[in-house]
Amino acid sequence: MNTLWGFIKKEIMTLLRDPVLLVAILIMPALQVVILGQAISFEARNLKLAVDTVPNDMMMSRIKDHALGSGWFIDFPNSRQSAIKAVQTGEVDAAIIAPAGGLTKSMLRGEGKLQILIDATNVLKAQSIEGYLQGIIAHVMKTEYQYQTVPPLSFTTRILFNPQLETQWFIVPAIMGILVLMSILTLVSISITKEKERGTIETLISAPISKRDIILGKTLPFVLVAFLNMLLIQCVGVVLFDLPFVGSSLMFILSFVIFCVPACGIAVWLSTYTQTQQQALLGLMIVAFLMMMLSGALFPTENMPTLLRWIADINPLTHFTYLLRNIVLKGADLSYFMEKAAYMLITGILLCLMAVKRFKTTL
């Protein structure tokens, strides 16, 4: 009989006979979505801003200076892409687009129409951006050009990808990422240490079975459980918050599969240090907490100190969360997917190598 299939049957049966763990794994996610969906707030800094206008548009460059000077925004050097494209690809968080011929000229004609584009995959960030930009523009107009009120300037703010600014839409993919991580970490490291604690690991390694088979056998069943988990959260999102699903299901599944590589790597690696379930739980709490906090899943990473931002940048959960948001809310394009997938794969392979190196098939 096939070893891997044997493991899957065994681990799933074990899980089914543990009602407490089962409830924790299946009910908790739904609960978290509901609670966190309401409770989390964000503050954003270091937002990337693109300004799209003609050369020598004095008014626009004053607005830009003020925006950068405010400390909220950082400049995004003009790329060859159009501002809209830059927002769409997530290269910038916001773009201000001047009317044809530049803002200065059109204000003189008395018909200044500014367009503000905001990437609203992160909904709270988007709300802040809109507020900041309108404030800054009004300030510049008033103090430097003595335009008392908004007319003749008018804004159109276009929030891309999440037009209703639904917080929950934004939070659901984040929770999805966190819970995939949590369920894999918990299930894998608990199940490995349980074998050590109960001594059944001896039966396991007394069989002529390779390290690869043990590691796959101890992770794959839980990858399946985690996938169910992710689907469940998506369903809760759809039912409770009318969460859309814009992107491709294939990308959705693939990004999950790829994220499982680093997640399983961490779980197995952790379990090589622990002998008891308590130790395993403690260890995974610490690791999961750090990964969660430094991921941009719950808090934006833009305003973190440099060191922490670096950590966030190598944290696979960061990339998974961004990718999920992108797929679910705006239908990520292939190049975005490839970039995030590559990050996750590289860290994943490194983590797995570490885990495999430490994992022993002798006592």
Added chain:
Amino acid sequence: MSTMVDVRHLFVRFGDFTAVRDVSFTVEKGEIFGFLGANGAGKTTTIRVLCGLLLASEGRVFIDNEELIAGHESLIKSKVGYMSQHFTLYDDLSIRENMDFAASLRHMNHAEYLKNRRDLLDFIGFNEDLTKVVRDLPTGIKQEIALCVSLLHQPKIVFLDEPTAGVAPVARHRFWELIKKLVAQGKTIFVTTHYMDEAENCGRIALMRSGELIALDSPANLKQNTFHKQLYHLSPITTPVILPDRNLFDIWEPYGQNYHAVFKNDTDISIVRKHFNIQKISPSLEDVFIQLVEGQTR
């Protein structure tokens, strides 16, 4: 008879603690080889090495003429059956699920697995529901099922590490009947125990103390070689007990309320007769072990 297990100068160290020190012995095909010793003597450690679960620090091990080589344990693992001193079964799985899993670990062909399972369950006389969860089984049955699991792939030799620890006497007896039946079928049994009455069933006994092998022989020879003089059973007549002069004896061991003793000079018996009922006895294995293990440390 040919050799099933050949251990040469085995050492196992954990850090700077030596759990097994220079142990050498052979086990012949078709014998019951008893591995005895107090807790911490190094029995489990030795078994783990022989089954490829633990790396030896030094020494060579051959099982069925195949050398155990670090990194290539699989070869040996597929030849031996192992039942660990903990429960080798998954508590929260049913009997069938436990056996299914064991078969999948050994890549067994399904038809072969079903046949072996049927044969083994018949062998232990188990005809109850296989969907019972192991947790709910009596300890004796668990041990027998664990034995079946270790035999599922039809190994020539099985290593049983304290298979009857914590099992009721009747079930222990049953278990030993199974072991004898296995040997009759041509299997080799390597078993550790600290029940002396069980050790009498072994063809040969190896005795471990603090990681060293201090005796290896058949039960009869061990008795003969340990006690050259007559052993006596002394039960006190008086209360409180009036202890005789220790210098009269080569051996003086408390045995429950009574004593087992060997006189330096059998003519001294009359001196002790006032206070004790004295009977000639032949030594049990327990006497032998007390003598070998504890006697030497005094």
